[in-house]
Amino acid sequence: KAGVTQTPRYLIKTRGQQVTLSCSPISGHRSVSWYQQTPGQGLQFLFEYFSETQRNKGNFPGRFSGRQFSNSRSEMNVSTLELGDSALYLCASSLEGAGSNQPQHFGDGTRLSIL
Amino acid sequence: AQSVTQLDSHVSVSEGTPVLLRCNYSSSYSPSLFWYVQHPNKGLQLLLKYTSAATLVKGINGFEAEFKKSETSFHLTKPSAHMSDAAEYFCVVSADLSGTYKYIFGTGTRLKVLA
Numbered sequence: 001k002a003g004v005t006q007t008p009r010y011l012i013k014t015r016g017q018q019v020t021l022s023c024s025p026i027s028g029h030r031s032v033s034w035y036q037q038t039p040g041q042g043l044q045f046l047f048e049y050f051s052e053t054q055r056n057k058g059n060f061p062g063r064f065s066g067r068q069f070s071n072s073r074s075e076m077n078v079s080t081l082e083l084g085d086s087a088l089y090l091c092a093s094s095l096e097g098a099g100s101n102q103p104q105h106f107g108d109g110t111r112l113s114i115l
Numbered sequence: 116a117q118s119v120t121q122l123d124s125h126v127s128v129s130e131g132t133p134v135l136l137r138c139n140y141s142s143s144y145s146p147s148l149f150w151y152v153q154h155p156n157k158g159l160q161l162l163l164k165y166t167s168a169a170t171l172v173k174g175i176n177g178f179e180a181e182f183k184k185s186e187t188s189f190h191l192t193k194p195s196a197h198m199s200d201a202a203e204y205f206c207v208v209s210a211d212l213s214g215t216y217k218y219i220f221g222t223g224t225r226l227k228v229l230a
Contacts, residue, residue, distance in 0.1 A: 004158070033218070042222055042223065043205070043220050043223070045217070045218075045220075048216070055216060056215060056216060056217060088156070090158055090159070092158075092159070097216060098209055098210070098211075098216035098217050098218045099209060099210065099211035099216030099217070100147070100209060100216075101147040101164075101166035101167070101209065102147075102209075103149050103161050103164050103209075104149075104159075104161075104207075104218060105161065106151075106158035106159040106160070107158050108156075108157050108158045109156075109157070109158050111156070
């Protein structure tokens with residue numbers, strides 16, 4: 001079974017631009033979550049989508065948005081990029097999502113660098 | 116409220132000696148608990164999960180964890196450390212907080228293995 005696939009793996013942008021990251025979950029998984037990981041702040045939850053609906057959201061500004069398609073694939077968008085958005089962005093999929101006894105399975109992440 | 120506390124931010128062991136990474140949780144009911152490992156510039160990999168079956172859970176790469184309800188602990192152990200075990204480890208609980216679903220992460224323990 002294929003794992004969670006994130007594209008692209010690396011991305012370099014400049015301040016003020018916008019970026020879209022993509023995540024293909026494991027087949028059959030209905031939940032997709034996104035996380036931001038930085039050395040200073042650690043792992044921070046962005047949002048979870050379940051069957052195309054945002055089920056939960058972390059404490060990030062509105063510049064961070066996401067969506068989930070009917071095939072469970074998900075995209076995350078960050079607008080008006082700031083230097084502090086430089087991070088590893090991780091996507092995780094799960095059969096039933098948070099609150100269930102099912103674990104998340106993570107992709108290898110997208111490393112976003114802002115110049 | 117549900118929470119996860121990893122008691123050590125850094126642990127150093129010599130190769131061939133036992134590993135103990137400590138995790139305490141607070142939960143109003145029997146939780147689902149997970150341990151993940153993260154190697155540099157990679158995503159999180161599931162090591163093992165506890166979902167109210169056997170209290171001693173065996174995972175991959177020789178790791179195991181014991182769920183102790185009386186101590187609200189879920190410590191990760193390995194009899195003999197290998198150099199390849201050097202990584203960051205996360206303890207996670209899957210929570211249902213009165214209809215808000217979350218995976219709650221510990222702050223991580225960085226394991227160093229000395230030759």
